[in-house]
Amino acid sequence: MIPIFARMKHALVLTALAAPLGLLAGCSSGVEAIGVNALSADPMAFTGTITVKGVVQDIDAAASRIMLIDEEEYATCGLTPCAGTGIIPLHVPLGGEPSSAGSLYSGSLPDIEDTVLVTGEVKSMGQGLVFDVDRIERGSSTLVSRQ
Protein backbone atom coordinates (compact mmCIF):
# COMPACT_ATOMS: atom_id res chain seq x y z
CA MET A 1 0.00 0.00 0.00
CA ILE A 2 2.83 2.41 0.86
CA PRO A 3 4.29 2.61 -2.70
CA ILE A 4 0.82 3.52 -3.93
CA PHE A 5 0.68 6.48 -1.56
CA ALA A 6 4.23 7.47 -2.51
CA ARG A 7 3.10 7.70 -6.12
CA MET A 8 -0.05 9.45 -5.00
CA LYS A 9 2.10 12.19 -3.42
CA HIS A 10 3.41 13.26 -6.84
CA ALA A 11 -0.09 13.42 -8.23
CA LEU A 12 -1.34 15.51 -5.30
CA VAL A 13 1.59 17.92 -5.59
CA LEU A 14 0.87 18.33 -9.30
CA THR A 15 -2.79 18.91 -8.54
CA ALA A 16 -2.07 21.43 -5.81
CA LEU A 17 0.20 23.39 -8.14
CA ALA A 18 -2.10 23.20 -11.14
CA ALA A 19 -5.30 24.34 -9.41
CA PRO A 20 -4.31 27.88 -8.41
CA LEU A 21 -2.43 28.35 -11.69
CA GLY A 22 -5.61 27.40 -13.55
CA LEU A 23 -7.58 29.99 -11.60
CA LEU A 24 -4.95 32.68 -12.01
CA ALA A 25 -5.04 32.12 -15.75
CA GLY A 26 -8.56 33.51 -15.72
CA CYS A 27 -7.54 36.78 -14.07
CA SER A 28 -6.30 39.73 -16.11
CA SER A 29 -3.97 42.30 -14.66
CA GLY A 30 -4.86 45.21 -16.98
CA VAL A 31 -3.75 48.82 -16.76
CA GLU A 32 -3.89 50.54 -13.37
CA ALA A 33 -6.49 53.12 -14.29
CA ILE A 34 -8.22 55.79 -12.23
CA GLY A 35 -12.01 55.90 -12.02
CA VAL A 36 -13.95 58.92 -13.24
CA ASN A 37 -15.46 59.63 -9.82
CA ALA A 38 -12.03 59.44 -8.19
CA LEU A 39 -10.54 61.87 -10.68
CA SER A 40 -13.38 64.35 -10.57
CA ALA A 41 -13.27 64.50 -6.75
CA ASP A 42 -9.95 66.34 -6.81
CA PRO A 43 -8.52 66.64 -10.34
CA MET A 44 -5.62 68.81 -9.21
CA ALA A 45 -4.37 65.99 -7.00
CA PHE A 46 -3.51 63.92 -10.07
CA THR A 47 -0.31 65.08 -11.69
CA GLY A 48 1.55 64.06 -14.84
CA THR A 49 0.25 61.54 -17.34
CA ILE A 50 -2.54 59.35 -15.98
CA THR A 51 -4.99 56.82 -17.41
CA VAL A 52 -8.68 57.13 -16.65
CA LYS A 53 -11.17 54.31 -17.17
CA GLY A 54 -14.75 55.23 -17.86
CA VAL A 55 -17.84 54.68 -19.96
CA VAL A 56 -18.85 56.98 -22.82
CA GLN A 57 -22.12 58.59 -21.72
CA ASP A 58 -22.63 61.07 -24.55
CA ILE A 59 -20.96 62.14 -27.78
CA ASP A 60 -21.21 65.38 -29.67
CA ALA A 61 -19.57 64.33 -32.92
CA ALA A 62 -19.83 67.80 -34.48
CA ALA A 63 -17.96 69.37 -31.58
CA SER A 64 -15.73 66.29 -31.04
CA ARG A 65 -16.75 66.18 -27.40
CA ILE A 66 -17.17 63.06 -25.30
CA MET A 67 -18.68 62.80 -21.83
CA LEU A 68 -17.19 60.10 -19.66
CA ILE A 69 -18.87 58.61 -16.58
CA ASP A 70 -17.69 56.24 -13.87
CA GLU A 71 -17.59 52.58 -14.82
CA GLU A 72 -18.76 51.29 -11.43
CA GLU A 73 -21.66 53.70 -11.39
CA TYR A 74 -22.58 52.81 -14.97
CA ALA A 75 -22.70 49.12 -13.99
CA THR A 76 -25.45 49.94 -11.51
CA CYS A 77 -27.22 53.01 -12.79
CA GLY A 78 -26.71 52.91 -16.55
CA LEU A 79 -26.03 56.03 -18.58
CA THR A 80 -27.77 58.38 -16.16
CA PRO A 81 -25.44 58.55 -13.18
CA CYS A 82 -27.51 58.25 -10.02
CA ALA A 83 -24.85 59.71 -7.76
CA GLY A 84 -23.82 62.17 -10.44
CA THR A 85 -20.58 62.84 -8.68
CA GLY A 86 -18.43 62.89 -11.76
CA ILE A 87 -18.73 63.43 -15.48
CA ILE A 88 -15.52 64.21 -17.32
CA PRO A 89 -15.81 66.12 -20.59
CA LEU A 90 -13.16 65.32 -23.20
CA HIS A 91 -12.47 67.49 -26.23
CA VAL A 92 -10.73 65.59 -29.02
CA PRO A 93 -11.08 67.59 -32.30
CA LEU A 94 -10.50 65.33 -35.31
CA GLY A 95 -9.55 68.23 -37.59
CA GLY A 96 -10.58 71.88 -37.60
CA GLU A 97 -9.77 74.01 -34.58
CA PRO A 98 -7.45 72.45 -31.97
CA SER A 99 -8.63 71.82 -28.42
CA SER A 100 -8.17 74.44 -25.71
CA ALA A 101 -4.92 72.68 -24.84
CA GLY A 102 -3.79 73.14 -28.46
CA SER A 103 -4.11 69.51 -29.53
CA LEU A 104 -5.48 67.92 -32.71
CA TYR A 105 -6.31 64.25 -33.03
CA SER A 106 -6.65 61.47 -35.56
CA GLY A 107 -8.79 58.36 -35.46
CA SER A 108 -12.47 57.82 -34.77
CA LEU A 109 -14.61 58.56 -31.73
CA PRO A 110 -15.82 55.67 -29.56
CA ASP A 111 -19.50 54.72 -29.35
CA ILE A 112 -21.86 55.48 -26.50
CA GLU A 113 -21.58 52.88 -23.71
CA ASP A 114 -18.06 51.92 -24.78
CA THR A 115 -15.70 51.34 -21.87
CA VAL A 116 -12.55 53.24 -22.73
CA LEU A 117 -9.14 53.99 -21.30
CA VAL A 118 -8.19 57.63 -21.71
CA THR A 119 -4.57 58.62 -21.21
CA GLY A 120 -3.73 62.26 -20.71
CA GLU A 121 -2.99 64.98 -18.23
CA VAL A 122 -5.02 67.36 -16.07
CA LYS A 123 -4.10 70.91 -17.07
CA SER A 124 -5.12 74.27 -15.75
CA MET A 125 -6.29 76.43 -18.65
CA GLY A 126 -7.85 79.87 -18.76
CA GLN A 127 -11.40 78.60 -18.25
CA GLY A 128 -10.46 76.10 -15.54
CA LEU A 129 -9.18 72.56 -15.48
CA VAL A 130 -9.23 70.41 -18.63
CA PHE A 131 -8.21 66.85 -19.26
CA ASP A 132 -5.72 67.09 -22.14
CA VAL A 133 -6.17 63.76 -23.93
CA ASP A 134 -3.19 61.94 -25.37
CA ARG A 135 -5.06 58.86 -26.61
CA ILE A 136 -8.30 56.95 -26.18
CA GLU A 137 -8.24 53.16 -26.23
CA ARG A 138 -11.02 50.60 -26.38
CA GLY A 139 -9.85 47.13 -25.54
CA SER A 140 -6.58 46.60 -27.37
CA SER A 141 -7.22 49.15 -30.11
CA THR A 142 -6.37 52.85 -30.06
CA LEU A 143 -9.36 54.85 -31.27
CA VAL A 144 -8.04 58.37 -30.95
CA SER A 145 -4.47 59.61 -30.69
CA ARG A 146 -2.87 63.02 -30.61
CA GLN A 147 -1.33 64.11 -33.93
Place this chain on the structure above:
Amino acid sequence: MNDLRLVLRNLFGSRSRFALTLTGITVGITALVVMMSLGGGLRAQIERQATDLGANLIVTPKGWCAYEQVKVLSGDRLPDAILPADVEAIEAIDGVAVLPYLTVGSAIGNEPVAVTGIRVADTIAAKRWSVAEGTAPSDGESGVLAGAAAAETFGLTVGDEVVLRGEPFEVLGVIEPTGTGDDGVLFAPLDVAQRVYETDGRVSFLSVSVADITEVDLYAQRITDAANVAVISDRQLLASVLSVVDTVGTTLTVIAAVAVLTAAFGIINTMLMATLERRREIGILKSLGSSNGRVFRVFMLEAAAYGVLGGIVGLLVGTAASHVITPLIAENEFTAFVGGARVAAVPPVADMVTILFGAVLVSVLSGVYPAWRAARLAPVEAISYE
Protein backbone atom coordinates in the same frame (compact mmCIF):
# COMPACT_ATOMS: atom_id res chain seq x y z
CA MET B 1 -7.55 -8.87 -4.19
CA ASN B 2 -10.02 -6.83 -2.17
CA ASP B 3 -12.01 -3.97 -3.70
CA LEU B 4 -9.97 -1.21 -2.08
CA ARG B 5 -6.63 -2.53 -3.38
CA LEU B 6 -8.19 -2.98 -6.79
CA VAL B 7 -9.49 0.61 -6.77
CA LEU B 8 -6.13 2.05 -5.72
CA ARG B 9 -4.23 -0.01 -8.28
CA ASN B 10 -6.61 1.12 -11.02
CA LEU B 11 -6.43 4.76 -9.95
CA PHE B 12 -2.65 4.88 -10.01
CA GLY B 13 -2.24 2.61 -13.03
CA SER B 14 -2.08 5.74 -15.16
CA ARG B 15 -0.66 8.41 -12.92
CA SER B 16 -0.79 11.24 -15.40
CA ARG B 17 -4.44 10.58 -16.23
CA PHE B 18 -5.23 10.31 -12.53
CA ALA B 19 -3.46 13.60 -11.84
CA LEU B 20 -5.20 15.42 -14.67
CA THR B 21 -8.65 14.13 -13.74
CA LEU B 22 -8.02 14.98 -10.11
CA THR B 23 -6.81 18.43 -11.18
CA GLY B 24 -10.11 18.97 -12.98
CA ILE B 25 -12.21 18.32 -9.89
CA THR B 26 -9.70 20.15 -7.68
CA VAL B 27 -9.85 23.27 -9.85
CA GLY B 28 -13.64 23.14 -9.76
CA ILE B 29 -13.76 22.82 -5.97
CA THR B 30 -11.03 25.44 -5.56
CA ALA B 31 -13.05 27.85 -7.69
CA LEU B 32 -16.14 27.12 -5.61
CA VAL B 33 -14.30 27.77 -2.34
CA VAL B 34 -12.74 30.99 -3.66
CA MET B 35 -16.08 32.29 -4.93
CA MET B 36 -17.85 31.39 -1.68
CA SER B 37 -15.01 33.02 0.22
CA LEU B 38 -15.42 36.18 -1.82
CA GLY B 39 -19.20 36.24 -1.35
CA GLY B 40 -18.87 35.55 2.39
CA GLY B 41 -16.15 38.17 2.71
CA LEU B 42 -18.27 40.82 1.04
CA ARG B 43 -21.21 39.99 3.29
CA ALA B 44 -19.10 40.10 6.45
CA GLN B 45 -17.51 43.38 5.39
CA ILE B 46 -20.88 45.02 4.73
CA GLU B 47 -22.28 43.80 8.05
CA ARG B 48 -19.21 45.18 9.85
CA GLN B 49 -19.63 48.52 8.10
CA ALA B 50 -23.30 48.71 9.01
CA THR B 51 -22.60 47.92 12.65
CA ASP B 52 -19.78 50.44 12.72
CA LEU B 53 -22.04 53.17 11.37
CA GLY B 54 -23.83 52.94 14.73
CA ALA B 55 -26.97 54.60 13.43
CA ASN B 56 -30.64 53.71 13.71
CA LEU B 57 -31.55 55.81 10.69
CA ILE B 58 -29.67 56.99 7.62
CA VAL B 59 -30.81 60.25 6.08
CA THR B 60 -30.09 60.55 2.37
CA PRO B 61 -31.13 62.86 -0.44
CA LYS B 62 -34.37 61.78 -2.11
CA GLY B 63 -34.07 59.36 -5.01
CA TRP B 64 -30.91 57.55 -4.04
CA CYS B 65 -30.51 54.08 -5.55
CA ALA B 66 -28.68 50.98 -4.30
CA TYR B 67 -25.41 52.39 -5.62
CA GLU B 68 -25.42 55.29 -3.20
CA GLN B 69 -26.69 53.14 -0.34
CA VAL B 70 -23.71 50.84 -0.81
CA LYS B 71 -21.40 53.82 -0.89
CA VAL B 72 -22.74 54.96 2.50
CA LEU B 73 -21.22 51.80 3.91
CA SER B 74 -18.04 51.78 1.84
CA GLY B 75 -17.17 55.45 2.48
CA ASP B 76 -16.65 56.27 -1.19
CA ARG B 77 -17.48 59.60 -2.75
CA LEU B 78 -21.14 60.61 -2.78
CA PRO B 79 -22.88 63.73 -4.01
CA ASP B 80 -23.29 66.55 -1.51
CA ALA B 81 -27.03 67.04 -1.79
CA ILE B 82 -28.37 67.54 1.74
CA LEU B 83 -28.80 71.24 2.40
CA PRO B 84 -27.60 72.87 5.63
CA ALA B 85 -31.16 73.97 6.37
CA ASP B 86 -32.30 70.36 6.28
CA VAL B 87 -29.49 69.33 8.65
CA GLU B 88 -30.53 72.05 11.08
CA ALA B 89 -34.21 71.06 10.86
CA ILE B 90 -33.39 67.43 11.64
CA GLU B 91 -31.10 68.37 14.53
CA ALA B 92 -33.94 70.39 16.03
CA ILE B 93 -36.06 67.25 16.46
CA ASP B 94 -36.14 66.03 20.07
CA GLY B 95 -34.47 62.71 20.77
CA VAL B 96 -32.19 62.49 17.75
CA ALA B 97 -28.39 62.70 17.59
CA VAL B 98 -27.12 63.59 14.13
CA LEU B 99 -23.72 62.90 12.58
CA PRO B 100 -23.27 64.52 9.17
CA TYR B 101 -20.82 63.08 6.64
CA LEU B 102 -19.36 64.68 3.54
CA THR B 103 -17.72 61.92 1.50
CA VAL B 104 -15.30 63.31 -1.07
CA GLY B 105 -11.89 62.21 -2.28
CA SER B 106 -8.42 63.17 -3.36
CA ALA B 107 -5.18 61.49 -4.38
CA ILE B 108 -1.74 60.98 -2.95
CA GLY B 109 0.95 60.18 -5.50
CA ASN B 110 -1.82 59.72 -8.12
CA GLU B 111 -3.43 57.01 -5.97
CA PRO B 112 -7.05 57.85 -5.10
CA VAL B 113 -7.82 58.19 -1.41
CA ALA B 114 -11.22 58.59 0.26
CA VAL B 115 -11.68 61.79 2.25
CA THR B 116 -14.61 62.33 4.60
CA GLY B 117 -15.64 65.49 6.37
CA ILE B 118 -16.93 64.77 9.88
CA ARG B 119 -17.66 66.48 13.16
CA VAL B 120 -14.48 65.05 14.56
CA ALA B 121 -15.14 64.92 18.31
CA ASP B 122 -18.73 63.66 17.93
CA THR B 123 -17.74 60.98 15.42
CA ILE B 124 -14.79 59.76 17.50
CA ALA B 125 -17.13 59.41 20.48
CA ALA B 126 -19.90 57.70 18.49
CA LYS B 127 -17.60 55.26 16.74
CA ARG B 128 -15.39 54.72 19.78
CA TRP B 129 -12.22 55.34 17.79
CA SER B 130 -8.88 55.44 19.55
CA VAL B 131 -6.27 57.82 18.21
CA ALA B 132 -3.09 55.75 18.10
CA GLU B 133 -0.70 58.58 17.30
CA GLY B 134 -1.04 62.35 17.56
CA THR B 135 -4.33 64.13 18.16
CA ALA B 136 -7.58 64.72 16.40
CA PRO B 137 -8.06 67.99 14.50
CA SER B 138 -10.40 70.59 15.95
CA ASP B 139 -13.21 72.22 14.02
CA GLY B 140 -11.83 74.79 11.59
CA GLU B 141 -8.34 73.28 11.66
CA SER B 142 -6.70 72.30 8.36
CA GLY B 143 -5.62 68.90 9.58
CA VAL B 144 -6.63 65.30 8.94
CA LEU B 145 -7.03 62.19 11.03
CA ALA B 146 -5.80 59.23 9.01
CA GLY B 147 -7.35 55.76 9.08
CA ALA B 148 -4.80 53.06 9.91
CA ALA B 149 -4.81 51.50 6.43
CA ALA B 150 -4.60 54.90 4.71
CA ALA B 151 -1.63 55.83 6.88
CA GLU B 152 0.09 52.53 6.09
CA THR B 153 -0.69 52.59 2.36
CA PHE B 154 0.55 56.13 1.83
CA GLY B 155 3.27 56.03 4.48
CA LEU B 156 1.68 58.86 6.44
CA THR B 157 2.84 59.75 9.93
CA VAL B 158 1.94 62.57 12.26
CA GLY B 159 3.32 65.85 10.92
CA ASP B 160 3.20 64.83 7.24
CA GLU B 161 1.36 67.02 4.78
CA VAL B 162 -1.37 66.03 2.34
CA VAL B 163 -2.92 68.33 -0.24
CA LEU B 164 -6.69 68.37 -0.67
CA ARG B 165 -8.06 70.47 -3.52
CA GLY B 166 -4.80 72.41 -3.60
CA GLU B 167 -4.81 73.22 0.12
CA PRO B 168 -2.22 71.74 2.48
CA PHE B 169 -3.48 69.67 5.43
CA GLU B 170 -1.27 68.35 8.22
CA VAL B 171 -1.69 64.76 9.35
CA LEU B 172 -2.47 65.38 13.02
CA GLY B 173 -3.34 61.85 14.09
CA VAL B 174 -3.72 58.20 13.08
CA ILE B 175 -6.66 56.09 14.22
CA GLU B 176 -6.20 52.59 15.66
CA PRO B 177 -7.32 49.94 13.12
CA THR B 178 -11.09 49.41 13.22
CA GLY B 179 -11.41 46.57 10.73
CA THR B 180 -13.87 48.60 8.67
CA GLY B 181 -13.76 50.84 5.62
CA ASP B 182 -12.91 53.75 7.93
CA ASP B 183 -9.35 52.44 8.02
CA GLY B 184 -8.79 53.58 4.42
CA VAL B 185 -10.12 57.13 4.85
CA LEU B 186 -8.64 60.53 5.67
CA PHE B 187 -11.02 62.41 7.99
CA ALA B 188 -11.10 66.19 7.98
CA PRO B 189 -13.22 68.56 10.06
CA LEU B 190 -16.58 68.93 8.33
CA ASP B 191 -16.52 72.73 8.13
CA VAL B 192 -13.05 72.72 6.56
CA ALA B 193 -13.96 69.96 4.07
CA GLN B 194 -17.11 71.88 3.09
CA ARG B 195 -15.04 75.00 2.44
CA VAL B 196 -12.26 73.27 0.51
CA TYR B 197 -14.65 71.17 -1.60
CA GLU B 198 -16.95 74.16 -2.10
CA THR B 199 -20.18 72.44 -1.02
CA ASP B 200 -21.82 75.54 0.50
CA GLY B 201 -22.59 73.70 3.72
CA ARG B 202 -24.13 70.67 2.03
CA VAL B 203 -23.33 67.14 3.20
CA SER B 204 -23.61 63.68 1.63
CA PHE B 205 -25.69 61.86 4.24
CA LEU B 206 -26.53 61.86 7.94
CA SER B 207 -26.44 59.02 10.42
CA VAL B 208 -29.06 59.46 13.09
CA SER B 209 -29.28 57.76 16.47
CA VAL B 210 -32.63 57.95 18.22
CA ALA B 211 -33.37 58.09 21.93
CA ASP B 212 -36.02 55.38 21.83
CA ILE B 213 -35.28 52.60 19.35
CA THR B 214 -38.82 51.24 19.69
CA GLU B 215 -40.02 54.42 17.99
CA VAL B 216 -37.69 54.39 14.99
CA ASP B 217 -40.56 54.65 12.50
CA LEU B 218 -41.97 57.65 14.34
CA TYR B 219 -38.60 59.44 14.22
CA ALA B 220 -38.28 58.62 10.53
CA GLN B 221 -41.66 60.23 9.93
CA ARG B 222 -40.68 63.32 11.91
CA ILE B 223 -37.49 63.68 9.87
CA THR B 224 -39.25 63.44 6.51
CA ASP B 225 -41.85 65.93 7.76
CA ALA B 226 -39.12 68.37 8.82
CA ALA B 227 -36.80 68.15 5.84
CA ASN B 228 -36.78 67.37 2.12
CA VAL B 229 -34.88 64.12 2.52
CA ALA B 230 -35.32 60.35 2.42
CA VAL B 231 -34.87 58.16 5.49
CA ILE B 232 -33.90 54.52 5.62
CA SER B 233 -33.40 52.41 8.72
CA ASP B 234 -30.09 50.69 9.33
CA ARG B 235 -31.80 47.32 8.86
CA GLN B 236 -33.36 48.37 5.55
CA LEU B 237 -30.01 49.71 4.38
CA LEU B 238 -28.26 46.49 5.34
CA ALA B 239 -30.92 44.37 3.64
CA SER B 240 -30.74 46.51 0.51
CA VAL B 241 -26.98 46.30 0.26
CA LEU B 242 -26.85 42.60 1.13
CA SER B 243 -29.36 41.85 -1.62
CA VAL B 244 -26.86 43.32 -4.09
CA VAL B 245 -23.99 41.40 -2.51
CA ASP B 246 -25.96 38.15 -2.52
CA THR B 247 -26.73 38.58 -6.22
CA VAL B 248 -23.02 38.95 -6.89
CA GLY B 249 -22.26 35.95 -4.67
CA THR B 250 -24.84 33.77 -6.40
CA THR B 251 -23.49 34.70 -9.83
CA LEU B 252 -19.96 33.83 -8.78
CA THR B 253 -21.07 30.53 -7.28
CA VAL B 254 -22.91 29.58 -10.47
CA ILE B 255 -19.73 30.30 -12.45
CA ALA B 256 -17.77 28.05 -10.09
CA ALA B 257 -20.45 25.36 -10.33
CA VAL B 258 -19.90 25.28 -14.09
CA ALA B 259 -16.23 24.50 -13.39
CA VAL B 260 -17.30 21.58 -11.17
CA LEU B 261 -19.67 20.36 -13.88
CA THR B 262 -16.86 20.50 -16.42
CA ALA B 263 -14.72 18.43 -14.07
CA ALA B 264 -17.55 15.89 -13.84
CA PHE B 265 -17.33 15.33 -17.59
CA GLY B 266 -13.58 14.82 -17.11
CA ILE B 267 -14.35 12.02 -14.67
CA ILE B 268 -16.87 10.45 -17.06
CA ASN B 269 -14.28 10.56 -19.83
CA THR B 270 -11.56 9.04 -17.64
CA MET B 271 -13.84 6.29 -16.38
CA LEU B 272 -15.07 5.41 -19.87
CA MET B 273 -11.48 5.20 -21.07
CA ALA B 274 -10.69 2.96 -18.10
CA THR B 275 -13.65 0.73 -18.97
CA LEU B 276 -12.35 0.24 -22.49
CA GLU B 277 -8.74 -0.31 -21.44
CA ARG B 278 -9.63 -2.81 -18.72
CA ARG B 279 -12.04 -4.99 -20.64
CA ARG B 280 -9.79 -8.02 -20.33
CA GLU B 281 -9.36 -7.43 -16.62
CA ILE B 282 -13.11 -7.10 -16.18
CA GLY B 283 -13.61 -10.32 -18.16
CA ILE B 284 -11.12 -12.18 -15.95
CA LEU B 285 -12.75 -10.86 -12.79
CA LYS B 286 -16.12 -12.06 -14.00
CA SER B 287 -14.72 -15.44 -15.06
CA LEU B 288 -13.34 -15.84 -11.53
CA GLY B 289 -16.80 -15.30 -10.13
CA SER B 290 -17.04 -11.59 -9.59
CA SER B 291 -20.60 -10.42 -9.92
CA ASN B 292 -21.85 -7.48 -12.01
CA GLY B 293 -22.46 -5.75 -8.71
CA ARG B 294 -18.81 -6.04 -7.66
CA VAL B 295 -17.54 -4.63 -10.97
CA PHE B 296 -20.07 -1.81 -10.69
CA ARG B 297 -18.98 -1.16 -7.10
CA VAL B 298 -15.26 -1.04 -7.97
CA PHE B 299 -15.86 1.55 -10.69
CA MET B 300 -18.13 3.58 -8.45
CA LEU B 301 -15.49 3.55 -5.70
CA GLU B 302 -12.94 4.84 -8.21
CA ALA B 303 -15.26 7.69 -9.14
CA ALA B 304 -15.94 8.44 -5.48
CA ALA B 305 -12.19 8.49 -4.79
CA TYR B 306 -11.82 11.32 -7.30
CA GLY B 307 -14.51 13.21 -5.42
CA VAL B 308 -12.99 12.64 -1.98
CA LEU B 309 -9.41 13.45 -3.02
CA GLY B 310 -10.38 16.31 -5.34
CA GLY B 311 -12.72 17.69 -2.69
CA ILE B 312 -10.14 17.62 0.11
CA VAL B 313 -7.33 19.04 -2.03
CA GLY B 314 -9.72 21.61 -3.52
CA LEU B 315 -10.84 22.74 -0.06
CA LEU B 316 -7.25 23.11 1.12
CA VAL B 317 -6.01 24.84 -2.03
CA GLY B 318 -9.17 26.96 -2.25
CA THR B 319 -8.86 28.16 1.33
CA ALA B 320 -5.23 29.13 0.80
CA ALA B 321 -5.82 30.53 -2.69
CA SER B 322 -8.80 32.65 -1.62
CA HIS B 323 -6.44 34.96 0.27
CA VAL B 324 -4.37 35.49 -2.88
CA ILE B 325 -6.97 35.28 -5.63
CA THR B 326 -9.94 37.01 -3.96
CA PRO B 327 -8.35 40.48 -4.12
CA LEU B 328 -7.66 39.96 -7.84
CA ILE B 329 -11.21 38.82 -8.56
CA ALA B 330 -12.63 41.64 -6.42
CA GLU B 331 -11.13 44.20 -8.79
CA ASN B 332 -14.05 44.33 -11.21
CA GLU B 333 -17.08 46.52 -11.64
CA PHE B 334 -19.41 44.13 -9.84
CA THR B 335 -17.55 43.57 -6.61
CA ALA B 336 -15.65 46.85 -6.59
CA PHE B 337 -19.11 48.45 -6.67
CA VAL B 338 -19.54 47.27 -3.12
CA GLY B 339 -16.23 48.82 -2.12
CA GLY B 340 -13.92 47.57 0.60
CA ALA B 341 -14.27 44.19 -1.04
CA ARG B 342 -10.71 43.00 -0.70
CA VAL B 343 -11.51 40.52 1.95
CA ALA B 344 -11.72 36.78 2.01
CA ALA B 345 -13.80 34.91 4.54
CA VAL B 346 -13.16 31.20 4.87
CA PRO B 347 -16.50 29.45 4.31
CA PRO B 348 -18.03 27.98 7.50
CA VAL B 349 -17.27 24.34 8.35
CA ALA B 350 -20.84 23.35 7.44
CA ASP B 351 -20.31 24.80 3.94
CA MET B 352 -16.97 23.00 3.67
CA VAL B 353 -18.66 19.69 4.52
CA THR B 354 -21.41 20.44 1.98
CA ILE B 355 -18.79 21.19 -0.69
CA LEU B 356 -16.96 17.93 0.06
CA PHE B 357 -20.21 15.99 0.03
CA GLY B 358 -21.15 17.70 -3.24
CA ALA B 359 -17.78 16.81 -4.79
CA VAL B 360 -18.26 13.15 -3.89
CA LEU B 361 -21.86 13.20 -5.13
CA VAL B 362 -20.90 14.75 -8.47
CA SER B 363 -18.07 12.26 -8.86
CA VAL B 364 -20.29 9.29 -7.98
CA LEU B 365 -22.97 10.45 -10.41
CA SER B 366 -20.28 10.89 -13.06
CA GLY B 367 -19.19 7.31 -12.47
CA VAL B 368 -22.63 5.72 -12.83
CA TYR B 369 -22.67 5.39 -16.62
CA PRO B 370 -19.08 4.10 -17.00
CA ALA B 371 -19.63 1.68 -14.10
CA TRP B 372 -22.87 0.46 -15.61
CA ARG B 373 -21.12 -0.15 -18.95
CA ALA B 374 -18.30 -2.02 -17.23
CA ALA B 375 -20.71 -4.15 -15.20
CA ARG B 376 -22.75 -5.29 -18.17
CA LEU B 377 -19.75 -6.53 -20.20
CA ALA B 378 -20.11 -10.23 -21.03
CA PRO B 379 -17.05 -12.21 -19.74
CA VAL B 380 -16.34 -13.92 -23.08
CA GLU B 381 -16.60 -10.68 -25.01
CA ALA B 382 -14.41 -8.92 -22.49
CA ILE B 383 -11.64 -11.57 -22.40
CA SER B 384 -11.49 -11.79 -26.18
CA TYR B 385 -10.96 -8.04 -26.45
CA GLU B 386 -7.50 -7.03 -27.70
